[in-house]
Amino acid sequence: MSSAVSAPASRAGSAAAPRGAGSPVAVQLQGVGRTFGDHVVLADVDLDVAAGEVVALLGPSGCGKSTLLRAVAGLDAPSTGSVLLDGAPVRDHDPRCAVAFQEPRLLPWRTLAGNTALGLPPGTPKAEGRERVAALLDVVGLARFADHRPRSVSGGMAQRAALARALARRPGVLVLDEPFAALDALTRLTMQDLLLDVLAATPTTVLLVTHDVDEALHLADRVVVLGRPTGAPPEQGAGVLRTTEVELAHPRDRGDAHLASLRAELLELLGVPRA
Amino acid sequence: MSADAVPLSGRSAQAQGLGGSDEPSSPRGLRAGFGPRRPAASGEPGTRKRLSPWWGALLPLVLLGAWQLATSTGNYPASQLPSPAAVVRAAGDLWERGLLQQHIAISAQRVFVGFALGAAAGLAVGSLVGLSRWADALLGSTIGALRAVPSLAWVPLLLLWIGLGEPPKLTLVAIGAFFPVFTTTASALRHVDAGLVEAGRAYGLRGIALLTQVQLPAAVPAVIAGLRLALAQSWLFLVAAELLASSIGLGYLLTESVNNGRTDRIFLAIITLAVLGKLSDAVVGLFERWALRRWA
Ligand SMILES: Nc1ncnc2c1ncn2[C@@H]1O[C@H](COP(=O)(O)OP(=O)(O)O)[C@@H](O)[C@H]1O
Ligand SMILES: [Mg+2]
Numbered sequence: 426m427s428s429a430v431s432a433p434a435s436r437a438g439s440a441a442a443p444r445g446a447g448s449p450v451a452v453q454l455q456g457v458g459r460t461f462g463d464h465v466v467l468a469d470v471d472l473d474v475a476a477g478e479v480v481a482l483l484g485p486s487g488c489g490k491s492t493l494l495r496a497v498a499g500l501d502a503p504s505t506g507s508v509l510l511d512g513a514p515v516r517d518h519d520p521r522c523a524v525a526f527q528e529p530r531l532l533p534w535r536t537l538a539g540n541t542a543l544g545l546p547p548g549t550p551k552a553e554g555r556e557r558v559a560a561l562l563d564v565v566g567l568a569r570f571a572d573h574r575p576r577s578v579s580g581g582m583a584q585r586a587a588l589a590r591a592l593a594r595r596p597g598v599l600v601l602d603e604p605f606a607a608l609d610a611l612t613r614l615t616m617q618d619l620l621l622d623v624l625a626a627t628p629t630t631v632l633l634v635t636h637d638v639d640e641a642l643h644l645a646d647r648v649v650v651l652g653r654p655t656g657a658p659p660e661q662g663a664g665v666l667r668t669t670e671v672e673l674a675h676p677r678d679r680g681d682a683h684l685a686s687l688r689a690e691l692l693e694l695l696g697v698p699r700a
Numbered sequence: 701m702s703a704d705a706v707p708l709s710g711r712s713a714q715a716q717g718l719g720g721s722d723e724p725s726s727p728r729g730l731r732a733g734f735g736p737r738r739p740a741a742s743g744e745p746g747t748r749k750r751l752s753p754w755w756g757a758l759l760p761l762v763l764l765g766a767w768q769l770a771t772s773t774g775n776y777p778a779s780q781l782p783s784p785a786a787v788v789r790a791a792g793d794l795w796e797r798g799l800l801q802q803h804i805a806i807s808a809q810r811v812f813v814g815f816a817l818g819a820a821a822g823l824a825v826g827s828l829v830g831l832s833r834w835a836d837a838l839l840g841s842t843i844g845a846l847r848a849v850p851s852l853a854w855v856p857l858l859l860l861w862i863g864l865g866e867p868p869k870l871t872l873v874a875i876g877a878f879f880p881v882f883t884t885t886a887s888a889l890r891h892v893d894a895g896l897v898e899a900g901r902a903y904g905l906r907g908i909a910l911l912t913q914v915q916l917p918a919a920v921p922a923v924i925a926g927l928r929l930a931l932a933q934s935w936l937f938l939v940a941a942e943l944l945a946s947s948i949g950l951g952y953l954l955t956e957s958v959n960n961g962r963t964d965r966i967f968l969a970i971i972t973l974a975v976l977g978k979l980s981d982a983v984v985g986l987f988e989r990w991a992l993r994r995w996a
Contacts, residue, residue, distance in 0.1 A: 524902040
């Protein structure tokens with residue numbers, strides 16, 4: 426997969442009719458703003474994500490990344506602007522969309538298998554669902570823990586089960602809110618490659634929030650930095666500060682020189698200038 | 701912060717299966733951090749080891765001994781403090797005539813039926829108030845005020861409205877059971893982890909499906925604690941009902957014994973109430989333990 430998938434948005438926007446389950450869905454954010462009381466969190470966010478594109482969102486804590494993802498998933502209505510999935514506005518939950526939250530959010534009374542099954546598309550036949558759940562738990566390395574309750578596994582394992590739950594949906598849009606933040610460094614790298622494998626097998630539009638610039642550069646076709654411009658008054662909402670295309674085919678070499686220069690650029694933008 | 705962080709102690713390294721060679725099915729050596737966070741051993745942090753429940757029998761035995769000692773000195777007249785043997789004789793006497801069984805059966809039945817009615821109503825209204833902001837706004841404060849009314853204050857009104865017989869007693873017990881269940885259910889549903897509810901919504905659960913798959917299960921532990929409280933309160937309200945207006949039942953046995961000066965039977969009634977209350981609580985306690993394992 427190369428950055429060629431980031432097709433022009435006009436093409437993505439034209440496909441208004443819902444496609445079959447599992448095919449990637451284009452996401453358009455048009456002037457999205459969100460205000461809580463008189464606290465302006467997001468203002469005027471425009472972003473076109475082509476079907477099958479992987480976009481990483483970076484930005485300081487509290488700048489509204491999770492809020493933006495919730496709007497995409499139909500869990501929160503933006504105060505202004507609109508979110509379009511394949512050209513149709515999102516009003517409520519959309520079955521083509523699957524979310525892995527910043528926390529695992531597993532149902533404590535269900536086993537990991539039961540929690541993963543919650544992600545299955547509605548109407549999945551029982552036997553097929555069981556098979557798919559078992560396969561996914563194996564993919565995220567939890568096959569042996571299918572019958573465990575969330576409270577008896579580690580936070581990182583719970584987070585992986587939450588990822589399996591999201592993948593169970595065969596989503597058109599996969600919304601990931603810092604999905605690997607709770608994992609140890611090694612597992613995180615493995616899970617990143619695992620996600621790339623899954624995406625190579627079933628092209629999916631991905632919106633991924635992360636604090637890890639390397640993760641963004643390893644996974645994304647495009648890295649979007651959200652935030653307030655320097656010197657802007659604090660009451661101004663966050664918007665898109667910078668969009669960086671990552672034009673490097675997968676599999677990527679984590680030590681690639683081009684990635685290194687992009688990393689330096691992004692870190693500087695995020696307020697961590699090179700010494 | 702990361703629970704998956706590199707284990708510091710040898711024990712947890714083992715528990716997390718860092719060796720991992722026993723798991724050939726997992727991809728790419730994805731092994732760091734595998735294994736239960738709490739290896740089902742008893743030494744979980746924050747839980748004290750429970751002592752044997754038999755220790756709970758120690759104090760009653762000591763009390764029994766002291767009671768026996770106090771009566772055998774002869775310092776107290778039997779009309780004030782009957783001996784344990786006298787109470788056992790009173791029990792045997794009433795049992796032989798079939799009266800004790802009758803008192804126990806009717807009281808237990810009243811508690812059981814009243815509790816079932818009150819708990820069911822408490823669950824229904826509590827769910828309504830806990831889930832609907834409208835119901836909360838409309839009903840919340842009224843129910844709060846009714847709750848503040850002491851149990852005995854209801855008795856005259858119930859007698860006036862419903863008359864004698866079983867209905868007023870069952871109603872009083874139901875009132876007693878209603879409030880703990882109502883309060884805990886409403887508050888548990890109001891405080892269901894918003895993150896879990898959102899996750900349910902994110903996977904398409906709505907309305908009844910969200911209620912039965914996320915909200916109710918999440919509230920189960922608190923609701924059961926409420927049921928347990930309600931059962932205790934049911935016994936309280938039962939005695940209130942039977943003391944004032946009845947011709948059978950343990951509360952009646954109490955009043956009748958007071959009128960006849962049968963202190964031995966007063967003791968018998970009190971001890972029987974204590975034992976029945978404790979027994980029914982133990983049954984609900986077992987149910988609670990099962991439910992906590994199942995739902996929490
Ligand atoms: N439901 C809410 N009510 C009020 N304020 C909120 C709500 N959700 C988020 N916020 C505020 O919006 C801001 C952005 O939150 P969030 O999107 O979680 O940030 P991020 O994910 O970028 O760290 C924060 O200041 C937070 O306090
Ligand atoms: Mg966030």
